[in-house]
Amino acid sequence: MTVASVARTGKPRIAAAYAAAVRRPLDGVHARSATVAIELSIDNLRKSYHVTTTILDGVSLAVPSGQAVALIGSNGAGKSTLLRCCLRLIEPNGGSIRLLGQDVCALDQGALRRLRAQIGFVFQRHNLVGQLSVLSNVLHGAQSRISGPRGWFHFMAPSALRDEAMHCLDLVGLADFASRRADQLSGGQSQRVAIARTLMQRPRLMFADEPVASLDPSAGEEVMELFAELIRQQGLTLVFTSHHINHALRFADRVVALRGGRIEIDAMSASLDARDLRGVYE
Amino acid sequence: MSDTTLAAPILRPGVTPPPRLMRPSAGMFALYVAAGGFFLFSLQGSDISVRSFVEGLPNMARLVGEMFPPSLARIQSVGVSMLETFQMAFAGTVIGVILSVPLAILAARSLTPHIGLYYMARWLIALFRTVPDLVWALFFVVTVGLGPFAGMLTLVVDAIGFCGRFFAEAMEETDKGPQEALTALGARKSGIVFSAVLPAAMPSMINSALFTLEKATRASVVLGLVGAGGIGIELKVAMDLFQYDQAATIIIGVFLLVLVVERLSSMLRQRILRQST
Numbered sequence: 001m002t003v004a005s006v007a008r009t010g011k012p013r014i015a016a017a018y019a020a021a022v023r024r025p026l027d028g029v030h031a032r033s034a035t036v037a038i039e040l041s042i043d044n045l046r047k048s049y050h051v052t053t054t055i056l057d058g059v060s061l062a063v064p065s066g067q068a069v070a071l072i073g074s075n076g077a078g079k080s081t082l083l084r085c086c087l088r089l090i091e092p093n094g095g096s097i098r099l100l101g102q103d104v105c106a107l108d109q110g111a112l113r114r115l116r117a118q119i120g121f122v123f124q125r126h127n128l129v130g131q132l133s134v135l136s137n138v139l140h141g142a143q144s145r146i147s148g149p150r151g152w153f154h155f156m157a158p159s160a161l162r163d164e165a166m167h168c169l170d171l172v173g174l175a176d177f178a179s180r181r182a183d184q185l186s187g188g189q190s191q192r193v194a195i196a197r198t199l200m201q202r203p204r205l206m207f208a209d210e211p212v213a214s215l216d217p218s219a220g221e222e223v224m225e226l227f228a229e230l231i232r233q234q235g236l237t238l239v240f241t242s243h244h245i246n247h248a249l250r251f252a253d254r255v256v257a258l259r260g261g262r263i264e265i266d267a268m269s270a271s272l273d274a275r276d277l278r279g280v281y282e
Numbered sequence: 283m284s285d286t287t288l289a290a291p292i293l294r295p296g297v298t299p300p301p302r303l304m305r306p307s308a309g310m311f312a313l314y315v316a317a318g319g320f321f322l323f324s325l326q327g328s329d330i331s332v333r334s335f336v337e338g339l340p341n342m343a344r345l346v347g348e349m350f351p352p353s354l355a356r357i358q359s360v361g362v363s364m365l366e367t368f369q370m371a372f373a374g375t376v377i378g379v380i381l382s383v384p385l386a387i388l389a390a391r392s393l394t395p396h397i398g399l400y401y402m403a404r405w406l407i408a409l410f411r412t413v414p415d416l417v418w419a420l421f422f423v424v425t426v427g428l429g430p431f432a433g434m435l436t437l438v439v440d441a442i443g444f445c446g447r448f449f450a451e452a453m454e455e456t457d458k459g460p461q462e463a464l465t466a467l468g469a470r471k472s473g474i475v476f477s478a479v480l481p482a483a484m485p486s487m488i489n490s491a492l493f494t495l496e497k498a499t500r501a502s503v504v505l506g507l508v509g510a511g512g513i514g515i516e517l518k519v520a521m522d523l524f525q526y527d528q529a530a531t532i533i534i535g536v537f538l539l540v541l542v543v544e545r546l547s548s549m550l551r552q553r554i555l556r557q558s559t
Contacts, residue, residue, distance in 0.1 A: 087466055117468030127463035131481040140477055144468035151469075152477040194463070201467055 045095035057261035070252035079241035117144030120198030130183030141200025188219030208240035349530035367512035378441020386449030411443030430511030452486035492547035
């Protein structure tokens with residue numbers, strides 16, 4: 001849907017706010033980009049499945065160090081695909097991605113693995129190994145640093161690594177759950193363990209794909225606040241996708257709205273309000 | 283008591299439920315007829331004879347009568363053979379299960395390092411599974427000689443054929459989410475296999491391994507008939523010498539052994555599956 005079609009829906013206030021948001025320049029971002037290193041730079045990214053289904057249609061985006069960016073958009077807008085393409089969990093069809101100064105599409109498997117190790121990725125479904133203990137799951141975050149069985153199960157890990165994993169668990173408030181099986185946790189606890197696992201990576205940049213979508217509103221709010229606070233404390237760059245407009249405005253410095261595989265809004269969150277963004281879902 | 287029947291609603295024109303049974307296509311109908319015809323042909327090929335069965339009933343009763351009371355004359359030797367049977371089954375299962383794990387990783391399409399290795403592993407597992415135990419037992423009796431070692435090798439092959447396939451399928455069916463998470467954090471392929479795939483597949487693999495032990499315990503009884511060690515040879519000798527009371531002791535012993543193994547494996551399964559790592 002274009003700005004013009006939004007205007008035709010008979011919701012003039014939203015349409016006007018939406019049109020203003022689409023036109024609003026990214027002064028803050030550009031001013032900051034001039035002095036701060038760009039950690040993620042995407043240029044004309046394209047991804048399609050088969051010939052007919054285009055998911056990303058020429059997306060370009062630059063994220064400076066320390067910025068929190070929210071990607072919003074309706075289902076199928078390309079948010080998750082964009083994040084996955086950045087780590088080549090999905091291979092893009094065209095365009096370029098530079099992540100922490102490296103050309104992601106040109107990396108061989110070894111270099112790609114080393115790059116991935118520096119990026120934390122929190123998934124919507126938490127993706128813990130349910131049959132293992134919470135501590136082993138957190139320890140997995142160190143697998144790029146420590147090879148072999150010492151990074152697979154907590155009972156084989158060196159003491160220093162076990163202590164570090166316990167510290168990460170403590171940061172998310174779950175130190176008492178270390179020996180519990182991961183499949184015995186609630187949704188909110190699982191996601192906090194997944195966050196601890198990414199902290200164990202000692203990441204330079206964090207991606208999160210709808211991190212609270214599978215949680216009830218109360219747990220979602222709690223997890224999102226904790227997550228944002230940890231990111232702020234560690235001074236990390238964050239790119240997260242969300243369907244919650246209020247989360248995008250509260251926890252992100254900048255909001256990027258996707259529709260039909262293209263960027264429709266790219267503005268600092270301080271200059272937006274909820275009405276500006278509702279049009280993306282109409 | 284309330285009336286639970288609902289009055290049938292009146293459907294609007296054009297809305298009708300689908301037919302209760304679908305009419306088969308001509309091809310499917312021909313297939314059903316062919317299968318029915320082949321079943322009748324198979325009965326004829328099996329020399330089905332109600333008369334022979336009825337005439338055999340008194341013999342069955344006489345044989346069972348001669349089996350009781352079971353004789354305890356050779357109980358010590360039967361006990362030793364029984365232990366040897368279980369030793370063969372246990373050792374064969376453990377070695378077979380251990381060898382099945384790497385083979386199953388190669389035979390899992392999502393984990394194999396090369397498609398050529400995938401087909402090779404699948405082919406080997408299929409060969410081990412499709413050739414019957416007794417044929418493998420004869421092969422090993424000829425190659426390594428009479429005795430329990432030939433029996434154990436047979437059970438190793440049998441376990442690989444069974445576990446290799448089910449382990450590979452269990453690995454392929456695991457949730458891809460944790461594997462994607464570990465890929466995203468820079469884990470190596472070996473890390474993904476050992477810390478995400480195997481733990482997730484473990485309940486199913488433990489089930490398969492314990493079922494293999496039960497199967498091997500039953501199979502090890504029969505292997506003795508071709509000289510591959512165990513209680514089977516004792517049973518054959520007892521039957522050949524018409525010592526049905528001794529044969530009864532052996533059959534009861536086998537029954538108890540298999541029962542104990544099944545109960546223990548069931549308890550073990552419950553206990554292991556509750557633990558975390």
